[in-house]
Amino acid sequence: NAGVTQTPKFQVLKTGQSMTLQCAQDMNHNSMYWYRQDPGMGLRLIYYSASEGTTDKGEVPNGYNVSRLNKREFSLRLESAAPSQTSVYFCASSASNEKLFFGSGTQLSVL
Amino acid sequence: EDQVTQSPEALRLQEGESSSLNCSYTVSGLRGLFWYRQDPGKGPEFLFTLYSAGEEKEKERLKATLTKKESFLHITAPKPEDSATYLCAVHPSGYALNFGKGTSLLVTP
Numbered sequence: 276n277a278g279v280t281q282t283p284k285f286q287v288l289k290t291g292q293s294m295t296l297q298c299a300q301d302m303n304h305n306s307m308y309w310y311r312q313d314p315g316m317g318l319r320l321i322y323y324s325a326s327e328g329t330t331d332k333g334e335v336p337n338g339y340n341v342s343r344l345n346k347r348e349f350s351l352r353l354e355s356a357a358p359s360q361t362s363v364y365f366c367a368s369s370a371s372n373e374k375l376f377f378g379s380g381t382q383l384s385v386l
Numbered sequence: 387e388d389q390v391t392q393s394p395e396a397l398r399l400q401e402g403e404s405s406s407l408n409c410s411y412t413v414s415g416l417r418g419l420f421w422y423r424q425d426p427g428k429g430p431e432f433l434f435t436l437y438s439a440g441e442e443k444e445k446e447r448l449k450a451t452l453t454k455k456e457s458f459l460h461i462t463a464p465k466p467e468d469s470a471t472y473l474c475a476v477h478p479s480g481y482a483l484n485f486g487k488g489t490s491l492l493v494t495p
Contacts, residue, residue, distance in 0.1 A: 310485075316487065317486060318475075318485040320482045333482060373417075373477060374432055375420075376432070378429050379429050380429050
């Protein structure tokens with residue numbers, strides 16, 4: 276049982292480059308989320324998708340876009356990476372907007 | 387504005403030395419309070435959900451309690467393997483959890 280799978284685990288980008296973080300869950304959950312975690316800031320919500328076909332902004336959406344490709348997959352795209360986007364990114368899913376199951380994270384560095 | 391504050395930021399205990407972590411919150415329409423454990427390099431792992439004041443839940447050496455303004459995570463006779471960051475989160479009316487900044491716990495032999 277894989278749960279929530281994120282790829283890649285590590286990534287280094289130069290300022291201005293773009294990339295997509297992939298997330299897939301095999302628990303048949305309706306809701307999926309992207310959080311970022313920074314030292315001293317805790318987990319902050321970037322975007323979420325309450326159900327397939329819907330996406331909404333969270334607390335820190337600027338500089339990001341998301342796509343809910345299907346019920347299983349929710350991707351996060353950085354169009355033009357900035358050093359301020361250096362962070363650890365976590366994808367999560369839930370059945371009922373409550374108990375979240377997290378992936379193992381993507382450590383992103385933007386130089 | 388919904389807020390979650392955890393204290394202390396860091397806690398160092400000797401093995402067997404019991405203590406408590408605090409999570410205070412201000413939220414309109416609480417739909418649940420959650421505790422997660424996070425090990426270095428990993429995603430948070432669910433521990434407990436509490437829904438109403440007075441509720442308690444236990445798992446091994448951990449017990450979570452809830453009042454109208456705060457929650458405590460009591461750790462009884464901790465072991466080194468309990469070392470982790472413990473995160474508190476609230477579920478206000480809406481779709482996503484609001485997380486506190488966490489308490490980093492180190493238990494030494």
